[in-house]
Amino acid sequence: MGTEVKATRTVVSLRKFHISEEYGFILPEPLMDLPVYYKPWMDIGRNVTELISSHSLRLRIHNMPLLTTDLLRTHRELRLAHLTLSVMAMGYVWQEGEKETVKMLPQTLSVPFCDVSRRLGLPPILIHADTVLANWKKTNPNGPFTMENLELLLSLPGGQSLRGFFLVTLLVELAAVPGLKAIIDVINGVHYNDIERVTKALDVICQSIDSMKQALKRMHEYVDPSIFYGVIRIFLSGWKDNPSMAEGLVYEGVDDQPMEFSGGSAAQSSILHCLDELLGIQHEGNNGAFLKRMRDYMPPSHKQFIQEISICPSLRDFVLQQADERLTHAFDKCVAGLVDFRNCHINIVTRFITIPASRAKQLRANKQNLMEELDTISRAPTALEERGTGGSGIMTFLKTVRNETKDSSISVFTNGNQEPPMEEIEKSASELTIE
Numbered sequence: 001m002g003t004e005v006k007a008t009r010t011v012v013s014l015r016k017f018h019i020s021e022e023y024g025f026i027l028p029e030p031l032m033d034l035p036v037y038y039k040p041w042m043d044i045g046r047n048v049t050e051l052i053s054s055h056s057l058r059l060r061i062h063n064m065p066l067l068t069t070d071l072l073r074t075h076r077e078l079r080l081a082h083l084t085l086s087v088m089a090m091g092y093v094w095q096e097g098e099k100e101t102v103k104m105l106p107q108t109l110s111v112p113f114c115d116v117s118r119r120l121g122l123p124p125i126l127i128h129a130d131t132v133l134a135n136w137k138k139t140n141p142n143g144p145f146t147m148e149n150l151e152l153l154l155s156l157p158g159g160q161s162l163r164g165f166f167l168v169t170l171l172v173e174l175a176a177v178p179g180l181k182a183i184i185d186v187i188n189g190v191h192y193n194d195i196e197r198v199t200k201a202l203d204v205i206c207q208s209i210d211s212m213k214q215a216l217k218r219m220h221e222y223v224d225p226s227i228f229y230g231v232i233r234i235f236l237s238g239w240k241d242n243p244s245m246a247e248g249l250v251y252e253g254v255d256d257q258p259m260e261f262s263g264g265s266a267a268q269s270s271i272l273h274c275l276d277e278l279l280g281i282q283h284e285g286n287n288g289a290f291l292k293r294m295r296d297y298m299p300p301s302h303k304q305f306i307q308e309i310s311i312c313p314s315l316r317d318f319v320l321q322q323a324d325e326r327l328t329h330a331f332d333k334c335v336a337g338l339v340d341f342r343n344c345h346i347n348i349v350t351r352f353i354t355i356p357a358s359r360a361k362q363l364r365a366n367k368q369n370l371m372e373e374l375d376t377i378s379r380a381p382t383a384l385e386e387r388g389t390g391g392s393g394i395m396t397f398l399k400t401v402r403n404e405t406k407d408s409s410i411s412v413f414t415n416g417n418q419e420p421p422m423e424e425i426e427k428s429a430s431e432l433t434i435e
């Protein structure tokens, strides 16, 4: 069989899993509006931030008509409906902060929200696929996919920092697209025993992981840690493993029993799950269970794609069997790149959560809350000091996941960790004092 034939035949394709060649997991050109019948939703959804700050969102949702979801026909309509209903739900629950939460979501919201969620195969809570993947538009439709030319469709409190948080995450997803396409090449290359093809595809994946890391670092430029910690975070948090909503939430008119769902987290982004499965990186115990559970918060076809990668013949075994120097090097560079990405992410979490949490604790202890920035931090929910919005116990979880990534390396690759050692960062965070 000639190599040309080998190069064009594929055993797995992106299209089958509703993944775009241009945008990857990002929803291409999300709709900006729903049919006019849904104006009551859109009017509230577009003003959630203002309604929260005037403490009137709950009332508006109570007075909203109960609409049927029958007039929502297309996938993109359903995605915009899910995004709109989810920002309303987060605003409704957290409008008064962590102390005055609610036990029940009113049926004007819960019934259509559960309906739309069931049709999409998604949970009835705000997820990464809403706020990041389906929440963007280009200001100039013919312009580039850049921070300057992107806007959110719907927002939550947090102003420019919230915009930055969602859009930078969107850029990480975009940076992953070449890598995502190369995953297909790797799978096909392994299938046809084509070392050259697999090596080249791994090089592309490695570059793509590096671009994802560069995009991730832009979080520092666009997001203010005290706004993220003190204002934004609560609106992303859910009602599972969250002490301020220990009993979960009743969805009125759907079920009398409370339901529990994790909040929005980029742990629900499919790309890292794909890379882990491809590179044979295994996450054990509670961490593995948490990450697996996060797959239930992804669009079903994206979850199926991850599943498909996991049942393909093992790339790691292929690399070991071939014992080819360039191939092994390309594989290990991908693993090291992923360790780098995770280190960079841990640094971000330290700056955006660990350090502000430590400041907030000190503030409460010293009862100092005069300065505006510190005041913002001290309003942050105490229940989330040690936990991520997805509900995980943050640092132990992230470090274990990072270490498990390292374990997949074939020839212990030492150049991967170029970020400052974590212990140093954490020490400086814990030593912070309020001036």
Ligand code: HEM
Pocket (backbone or CB within 6 Å): 165, 168, 169, 172, 173, 216, 219, 223, 228, 264, 265, 266, 267, 268, 269, 272, 342, 345, 348, 349, 352, 353, 387, 388, 389, 390, 391, 392, 393, 394, 397, 398, 401, 402
């Ligand atoms: C200010 C920015 C960010 C913060 C504070 C942050 C925080 C966190 C936290 C606390 C977790 C633990 C899980 C949970 O309970 O939610 C987590 C997990 C995770 N985050 Fe982020 N995150 C940020 C940005 C991002 C971005 C842009 C990505 C890229 C897609 C990302 C990807 C992940 C992944 C994949 C996990 C699962 C753990 C892993 O696979 O390493 N995060 N994040």
